[in-house]
Amino acid sequence: MRRRSTLSKEALASRLAALQRRFIDQLPERMQRLREALCPPAGQEACLSTARALTHGLSGSGGTFGFPEISDAARALSNALQRHDEHHPPEAVQPLLEALQAAVSKALRQGDTTPRPLVERKASAPADAALPVLLISADQALAGELRLKLGHFGYAVRAFDTVAAALGHAGEDSPLALIVDSDFTDDEKGGVQALTEHPFPAPRKPPLVFISARDDFEARLAGVRNGGQAYFTRPVEIPALAATLDTLTERIPPMPPRVLIIEDDENVSRFYAETLDASGVVPTCLTDPTRLAQALSESRPDLILMDLYLPGCDGIELASLIRQQDAYVSIPIVFLSSETAEEQQLLALKSGADDYLTKPVDPTRLVSVICSRARRAGVLREHIDHDSLTGLLNHGRLEERLELELLRSKRLGHPLAFAMIDLDHFKSVNDSHGHAAGDQVLRALARLLQSRLRRTDVAGRYGGEEFALILTDTDGASAQRILEPLRKEFAALSHLADGASFHVSFSCGIADFPTHPDAPSLATAADDALYDAKERGRNRIELAPSPHARPAA
Numbered sequence: 211m212r213r214r215s216t217l218s219k220e221a222l223a224s225r226l227a228a229l230q231r232r233f234i235d236q237l238p239e240r241m242q243r244l245r246e247a248l249c250p251p252a253g254q255e256a257c258l259s260t261a262r263a264l265t266h267g268l269s270g271s272g273g274t275f276g277f278p279e280i281s282d283a284a285r286a287l288s289n290a291l292q293r294h295d296e297h298h299p300p301e302a303v304q305p306l307l308e309a310l311q312a313a314v315s316k317a318l319r320q321g322d323t324t325p326r327p328l329v330e331r332k333a334s335a336p337a338d339a340a341l342p343v344l345l346i347s348a349d350q351a352l353a354g355e356l357r358l359k360l361g362h363f364g365y366a367v368r369a370f371d372t373v374a375a376a377l378g379h380a381g382e383d384s385p386l387a388l389i390v391d392s393d394f395t396d397d398e399k400g401g402v403q404a405l406t407e408h409p410f411p412a413p414r415k416p417p418l419v420f421i422s423a424r425d426d427f428e429a430r431l432a433g434v435r436n437g438g439q440a441y442f443t444r445p446v447e448i449p450a451l452a453a454t455l456d457t458l459t460e461r462i463p464p465m466p467p468r469v470l471i472i473e474d475d476e477n478v479s480r481f482y483a484e485t486l487d488a489s490g491v492v493p494t495c496l497t498d499p500t501r502l503a504q505a506l507s508e509s510r511p512d513l514i515l516m517d518l519y520l521p522g523c524d525g526i527e528l529a530s531l532i533r534q535q536d537a538y539v540s541i542p543i544v545f546l547s548s549e550t551a552e553e554q555q556l557l558a559l560k561s562g563a564d565d566y567l568t569k570p571v572d573p574t575r576l577v578s579v580i581c582s583r584a585r586r587a588g589v590l591r592e593h594i595d596h597d598s599l600t601g602l603l604n605h606g607r608l609e610e611r612l613e614l615e616l617l618r619s620k621r622l623g624h625p626l627a628f629a630m631i632d633l634d635h636f637k638s639v640n641d642s643h644g645h646a647a648g649d650q651v652l653r654a655l656a657r658l659l660q661s662r663l664r665r666t667d668v669a670g671r672y673g674g675e676e677f678a679l680i681l682t683d684t685d686g687a688s689a690q691r692i693l694e695p696l697r698k699e700f701a702a703l704s705h706l707a708d709g710a711s712f713h714v715s716f717s718c719g720i721a722d723f724p725t726h727p728d729a730p731s732l733a734t735a736a737d738d739a740l741y742d743a744k745e746r747g748r749n750r751i752e753l754a755p756s757p758h759a760r761p762a763a
């Protein structure tokens with residue numbers, strides 16, 4: 211599995227130091243422009259709008275780069291320039307300009323101030339390591355079922371019937387998760403509490419998952435109070451439990467949250483980007499608000515971090531513009547500004563913003579506000595965008611992704627393959643083994659697709675027993691070669707229902723870009739190829755011919 215590389219503390223410090231250096235290097239030129247705007251050479255007029263923009267920029271960025279005196283002096287000058295005629299600076303401007311110059315000169319002398327403290331990224335569990343799990347349950351049947359079925363998902367379950375027995379072995383097993391089957395009755399409570407009250411006999415206390423026959427408020431609350439990070443009611447849905455274990459053990463690392471930074475000062479924007487990047491967030495910077503639509507559709511952010519003052523329009527207008535589009539109604543927007551007036555902050559929040567950070571923002575606060583909001587928004591979006599049975603992208607989102615990936619392929623001149631997969635004789639699977647067994651088959655295929663495809667590929671549930679795949683940078687023939695082993699592996703997979711074992715196969719149709727130039731023609735061609743695969747006997751993959759190919763004589 212590919213992972214994002216972790217930026218070391220030293221590497222981040224050196225990148226931030228470089229940005230700070232750039233900020234310092236630009237100070238003389240910024241001051242020169244400010245002087246020209248406020249005290250123009252004889253025969254020229256002052257230009258207060260330019261001076262306001264320059265002082266505003268300095269007040270926002272000074273503190274960010276460790277020079278709060280520059281921010282304070284620039285803000286004082288900026289305030290003095292408000293409500294004055296464009297070409298007539300107030301008399302008080304000279305001492306304020308000199309105070310700013312003094313702060314700037316001090317920064318230039320100071321030169322190499324160290325950047326602020328950084329936040330370290332959390333290490334995650336290795337992707338392919340064996341995953342020991344401890345189970346505490348007095349129910350032998352449940353223990354046997356979990357051992358067998360979680361074993362299919364790569365977990366080695368070791369079961370104990372009491373907390374004391376499990377704790378006795380936890381030191382040697384170093385489990386990555388602990389599953390406790392409990393009904394939180396008075397008898398048992400002592401045992402469950404022992405988990406939280408006694409030091410865990412391993413270097414790291416593993417995440418705790420409760421399984422219970424109870425689904426009432428008191429039992430769920432007891433689960434939370436005893437440190438449970440997940441709660442399942444019996445009968446346990448094993449794939450859902452396995453998916454939760456995957457997340458808690460970080461076997462499948464969560465997608466890093468994406469943040470779009472809209473800030474016209476490139477230096478400041480890069481500072482936020484570097485700080486967030488070091489905390490596991492994927493930042494995209496936008497300095498020109500007129501390119502907002504493209505940035506939103508390409509970066510698909512979980513959160514927008516936006517300056518309140520931007521060239522051409524202000525942040526409040528931009529937030530309203532974003533909120534007026536259905537697709538972006540739920541994206542959290544956090545404003546950043548050196549504006550401390552409460553009235554202005556309230557206005558920003560009224561326009562649809564979710565939070566307001568005052569510049570200069572301490573990097574630790576920036577990371578904590580942005581990461582927690584972006585992660586929660588990401589989880590919410592995962593639920594909205596994904597099919598609840600298989601966890602794959604739903605039909606609507608898959609179509610959006612196809613449009614987006616096509617745009618990218620066109621721009622880069624790369625091929626793209628679109629594949630449609632349909633389970634064979636699935637009606638008879640449901641009829642013979644029951645709908646629940648049919649659902650298990652759908653999940654098994656989804657899991658196989660997720661585990662075998664590259665992270666850049668996209669898998670979705672197109673409809674009932676139909677799936678679709680987008681394989682980027684891949685032509686049709688290569689896609690066929692990639693999917694052939696998957697087809698064989700799936701057909702060889704044994705499914706179990708009521709003690710009986712059975713097999714299911716799938717048929718697949720593939721079409722590619724640029725042979726088929728747009729989303730509708732790709733989908734139609736892949737669907738036709740799928741129909742051919744069914745006609746030719748099922749359990750096979752067909753590649754759509756080029757629409758320009760001459761039919762065989």
Ligand SMILES: Nc1nc2c(ncn2[C@@H]2O[C@H](COP(=O)(O)OP(=O)(O)OP(=O)(O)O)[C@@H](O)[C@H]2O)c(=O)[nH]1
Pocket residue numbers: 599632633634635636637638640644645646647648649652673674675744748
């Ligand atoms: N278990 C389960 N079955 C589903 C789901 N969605 C659709 N199906 C079933 O999938 C079956 C599709 O049947 P058909 O379209 O007749 O096709 P088929 O039996 O797969 O036959 P071929 O596609 O021709 O090989 C129907 O019985 C649907 O009820 C689902 O979410 N769960």
